[in-house]
Amino acid sequence: MSRPPHLCTCGKIIPHGTRCACKIASTRARNKRHDRTRPTASQRGYTYEWRKASKAFLAIYNRCAWPGCGKPSELVDHVVPHKGDKELFWDRSNWQPLCKTCHDRHKQKQDRSQ
Numbered sequence: 001m002s003r004p005p006h007l008c009t010c011g012k013i014i015p016h017g018t019r020c021a022c023k024i025a026s027t028r029a030r031n032k033r034h035d036r037t038r039p040t041a042s043q044r045g046y047t048y049e050w051r052k053a054s055k056a057f058l059a060i061y062n063r064c065a066w067p068g069c070g071k072p073s074e075l076v077d078h079v080v081p082h083k084g085d086k087e088l089f090w091d092r093s094n095w096q097p098l099c100k101t102c103h104d105r106h107k108q109k110q111d112r113s114q
Helices: 021-037 048-060 086-090 100-113
Strands: 075-078 095-098
Touching (some): 048 075, 075 100
Antiparallel strands (some): 075 095
16 A cells, blocks of 8 residues: 655655655755865865774674674774774774665664754
């Protein structure tokens, strides 16, 4: 059984499970504004040294640490967001291996709620 379409705030009727073009454009514009003020990855500490250390970490911890996942890990996540704190950034006890899906979906949602 399919769910009924919904009415977007712009007045268009949108099929269930899809986003209106106006909402997609709005999200892209908001993200662009945010990215203009955000420091680059290397300015945030993600340098060659980080890439080398995270690759070595993932060679040892090769499975996603998110509960119930267990897929191959693809990136190193900071359990407690470092927010520029270099000591916390390099503290390996604050690192966890995650797959991209868990990082982008679950972990980011968790970080936004804190």
